[in-house]
Amino acid sequence: MDPVHTAFALVFDPYVLVVILASAFYGLFIGAIPGLTATMATALLVPVTFFMPPIPAVAAIVTATAMAIFSGDIPGALMRIPGTPASAAYADEAYAMTKKGQAELVLGAGLVFSVIGGLIGTTILVFAAPSLAEVALKFSSFEYFWLVVLGLTCAIFIASDNLAKGFASLTLGLLVATVGMENPAAYPRYTFDRPELAGGITLIPMLVGLFAVSEILRFAVSTAPTLKLEQDRFGSIFRGQWKLLKQYPMATVRGSLLGTAVGALPGAGADIAAWISYAVSKKFSKTPEKFGTGHVEGIVESGAANNSALSGAWIPALVFGIPGDSITAIAIGVLYLKNMNPGPTIFMENPQNIYAVFIVFFIAQLLMLPLGWIAIKTYKQVLKVPRNVLMPLILLFCTVGAFAINNSVFDIGVMLAFGVLGWLLEANRFPVAPVILGAVLGHMLEENFITSMIKADGNVWSFFERPIAGTLGVVTLLVWMVPIVLRLSRKGRVAHG
Amino acid sequence: MTVRVNDVVSGVLVGALGIAALTIAQSFPEIPGEPGPALFPRLAGAGLLVVAVALVLGGWGGRNAAPWVEWPEWFSHPRCFAAVVVIVAGLAITALYVETLGFFICAPLLVGALLVALSVRVAVAIPVALIATAVVHAIFYSGLRVALPWGLFERFAW
Amino acid sequence: MASVFPRFLAALFALAALAISPAFADGVFPQRPIKLVVPWGAGGGTDAIARTLGLLIERDLGKPVNVMNITGGSGVMGHQTVAMAAPDGYTIGLITAEITMMHHQGLTKLSGDSYTTLGLVNIDPAAVQVRADSPYKTIQDLVAAIKANPGKLKASGTARGGSWHLSLYGMLKAMGVDPLTVPWVPSMSNNAALLDLVAGGVDIVAGSHPEARALIDAGKVRSLAIMDDEPSKLFPKVPTLKSATGTHWESGVFRGIAAPKGLPKAVEERLAAAVKTAYESPEFKQFMDSRGFGRVWRDPKAFADHMAKVDAESGALMKSTGLVK
Structure with missing residues (x-):
């Protein structure tokens, strides 16, 4: 029998199908709960996959992460509490749409465009993995440095009306990233002799604090009536999606391609893909002024991007055993454990196994449509629970989530501190999202800058000497210069005219 | 605010x-x-x-x-003030003492106190807090093997 | 309504009192589940070894062994959790080579002496890797190039002052080359360093064979020598440092099971026996071979000696190369 048939037989086995279904529900559940992320979903699955044959083990991880990244959108849209960092980029936008009474449209868009992004990303993974992985292998610290600078530039594009406050939040995030000894010099900075701080401030408790705990605090002191979803008007989430696809075909494709590319670069993942996509979407939109007021365009693009990034991350993972993100880092361990050693040989020895994995990818994406629909319907029911009962329960989940990432009670304290900080920032109209972006990219920025300087013996021009780095560098500088030049010339024209 | x-x-x-x-x-x-x-x-x-x-x-x-x-208006609202104190103090106490006291003491106290502070009736708050604790423990400790601390109940650990 | 809360509190206190009261029976160890602390994240190599061992120890002891990843502080938190736990045998840990280095860097007061050793199960020797298309075909080529152009070739493999950093500097020192003529480019993981090697960012990566395996198999990376007296199981054709250059220098990372100091003798012996049984099981052998990890056994005494030896070497190297004051 040829490998493709064998692969189908491997996947369409009752045991494997049950595992896929179970991990789908598990992923939806974890992703939808604030404080529990797709990475955590994978980490917690490892002990379970220990007892499984290779195909179901990998299938469980693939399915659970895809579902978790999508379902992170749900609490983001309905409660302004993003379920995963990948949803943080556009949680404000989605919530603004819910407030305008467009909850079903934004949730439907999150679902449908996640599926489309995932399918495109998977198709690229299946047909172009080896050649794309070769490109990813050309990225050294010089190239990553420019990529990170581009990513940080995004924060400026999506900054709120007040540039100074947006910049303050971003810088605060960058400062947070310097805490600990995981810097190139391995010197403990701002640790105040606490061993807990030596590893730096963990992103997840920080995110949960900034978004979820601050939201709970806001709820606790609000005297205004809470937002009520009009249950009767909560129509079909699929209505209007076809129209969106026809309206934003470019955004969909661009988001999916960008997501796959960013995902395929080791070190960047779904989180960064969502941020960059959202900024790109605003940049190229015909109506950038609508962004931030409850406009679906950015959600279409970045929703597609974060799911396609998941598939993209598997490209270097399968071809070279190099993780594209924290999820595939865990998955590679499982692949080795199951004797499916990543590397070019994975496509030659036992090709039925790798084909089976690809089939699982497609099944997971398609399964997202019905299961995502169920998840959204269920979540709507959850929201019928009075908020004053729901919020304490969310707080409990947040606490357990913050604890579980490192098994550390210190992280509960981190969550609390950032919860209060987020609350204060928000009340004084400082945007919260750039803090996260700064903290995520700060490490990469410093590491890639310092290591590049060591490699080049301090020669700054080395950032432009390699072909890809030079191109990225010039693009970055253009992105900075063009708006300034345009503004100056416009001003000049006004003055002369 | x-x-x-x-x-x-x-x-x-x-x-x-x-x-x-x-x-x-x-x-x-x-x-x-x-x-x-x-x-x-x-x-x-x-x-x-x-x-x-x-x-x-x-x-x-x-x-x-x-x-x-600008001092917020909730400073003069005892209910709001209490809720903020419960969230901040509750999380601080959990962070500091959950390893000694255990999840089975801290979790119901945190949830229960916040429910009461958010004006949920005590008769509802207590069962909700206890059930939530049991469910979360079952999911995370038994299901996902997260090592939630046992604290005082160490010898009953399963 | 108001009367419910005091009653609830009373019930809680009654339960607490029951919990604090002396043990109901002092039977044979173990009476309840055992925690196996891993100082590194879920899904990594160390975690996989711990989980496999955990299952096998569980089978021997007849009580659940729950693996607990405590990842804070670059390994400090997990190691600290094991050392500071109650010495009752219900908390054990998988400790790694970092324990011999962190105290030199002033990150913790703990060292190998802070534990009751139960058995070392793995050593992965360091090896020297270069790009497959680099002009260096042998370790001699590489060393000659380093001597010819001091400071030009850059090396990577782990964080500054990490174990692979020390392995490489120790090797250069043993060969009579000034280690500081090879600037170290810090990296967050060996994987990241290998990627940078392939992308042309650095020239040398020090690390283990299991870590470099995928890229060696893919024909992107060449391993020049292994810092051990025996060739590795994964790549037996890669010469040992001694056979290639005559220089004797062994260095690598290790993993072993340990418990807090002050364990009751009976508990210590029971646990050490369980670790040994787990190590000798066919399942463990099969697992270690499939991942390419070096299966090496040191009994509790030899494990402690090994840590003391590595500790002294690391300390001396770090001081002489200016990594610590």
Whole structure:
């Protein structure tokens, strides 16, 4: 029998199908709960996959992460509490749409465009993995440095009306990233002799604090009536999606391609893909002024991007055993454990196994449509629970989530501190999202800058000497210069005219 | 809403953080041949100072429009005040003592106290807190093998 | 309504009192589940070894062994959790080579002496890797190039002062080359360093064979020598440092099971026996071979000696190369 048939037989086995279904529900559940992320979903699955044959083990991880990244959108849209960092980029936008009474449209868009992004990303993974992985292998610290600078530039594009406050939040995030000894010099900075701080401030408790705990605090002191979803008007989430696809075909494709590319670069993942996509979407939109007021365009693009990034991350993972993100880092361990050693040989020895994995990818994406629909319907029911009962329960989940990432009670304290900080920032109209972006990219920025300087013996021009780095560098500088030049010339024209 | 301050005040606070970051970074060592661990903290500190100046200058013009410090209305609402205290103190107590007391004491107390503070009836709050604790423990400890601390109940651990 | 809360509190206190009261029976160890602390994240190599061992120890002891990843502080938190736990045998940990280095860097006061050793199960020797298309075909080529152009070739493999950093500097020192003529480019993981090697960012990566395996198999990376007296199982054709250059220098990372100091003798012996049984099981052998990890056994005494030896070497190297004051 040829490998493709064998692969189908491997996947369409009752045991494997049950595992896929179970991990789908598990992923939806974890992703939808604030404080529990797709990475955590994978980490917690490892002990379970220990007892499984290779195909179901990998299938469980693939399915659970895809579902978790999508379902992170749900609490983001309905409660302004993003379920995963990948949803943080556009949680404000989605919530603004819910407030305008467009909850079903934004949730439907999150679902449908996640599926489309995932399918495109998977198709690229299946047909172009080896050649794309070769490109990813050309990225050294010089190239990553420019990529990170581009990513940080995004924060400026999506900054709120007040540039100074947006910049303050971003810088605060960058400062947070310097805490600990995981810097190139391995010197403990701002640790105040606490061993807990030596590893730096963990992103997840920080995110949960900034978004979820601050939201709970806001709820606790609000005297205004809470937002009520009009249950009767909560129509079909699929209505209007076809129209969106026809309206934003470019955004969909661009988001999916960008997501796959960013995902395929080791070190960047779904989180960064969502941020960059959202900024790109605003940049190229015909109506950038609508962004931030409850406009679906950015959600279409970045929703597609974060799911396609998941598939993209598997490209270097399968071809070279190099993780594209924290999820595939865990998955590679499982692949080795199951004797499916990543590397070019994975496509030659036992090709039925790798084909089976690809089939699982497609099944997971398609399964997202019905299961995502169920998840959204269920979540709507959850929201019928009075908020004053729901919020304490969310707080409990947040606490357990913050604890579980490192098994550390210190992280509960981190969550609390950032919860209060987020609350204060928000009340004084400082945007919260750039803090996260700064903290995520700060490490990469410093590491890639310092290591590049060591490699080049301090020669700054080395950032432009390699072909890809030079191109990225010039693009970055253009992105900075063009708006300034345009503004100056416009001003000049006004003055002369 | 919480404490609201004039941009001049928030600028001063941001500036103070920047100065603190810069001061501490003075003690970071230099490494020959490398930019050293002090570079990025200094950049971040300097960035905060620049922003602080912008905020102060921007806020100075509108200083009469907004009061220096605006105390939130919930300060005079006992219910709201209690809820904030429960969230902050509850999480702090959980962080400090959950390893000694155990999840089975801290979790129902945190959830139960917040429910009561958010004016849920006690007769509802207690069963909800207990059931939530049991369900979360079952999912995370038994299902996902997260090592939730047993604390006082160590010898009953399963 | 108001009367419910005091009653609830009373019930809680009664339960607490029951919990604090002396043990109901002092039977044979173990009476309840055992925690196996891993100082590194879920899904990594160390975690996989711990989980496999955990299952096998569980089978021997007849009580659940729950693996607990405590990842804070670059390994400090997990190691600290094991050392500071109650010495009752219900908390054990998988400790790694970092324990011999962190105290030199002033990150913790703990060292190998802070534990009751139960058995070392793995050593992965360091090896020297270069790009497959680099001009260096042998370790001699590489060393000659380093001597010819001091400071030009850059090396990577782990964080500054990490174990692979020390392995490489120790090797250079043993060969009579000034280690500081090879600037170290810090990296967050060996994987990241290998990627940078392939992308042309650095010239040398020190690390283990299991870590470099995928890229060696893919024909992107060449391993020049292994810092051990025996060739590795994964790549037996890669010469040992001694056979290639005559220089004797062994270095690598290790993993072993340990418990807090002050364990009751009976508990210590029971646990050490369980670790040994787990190590000798066919399942463990099969697992270690499939991942390419070096299966090496040191009994509790030899494990402690090994840590003391590595500790002294690391300390001396770090001081002489200016990594610590």
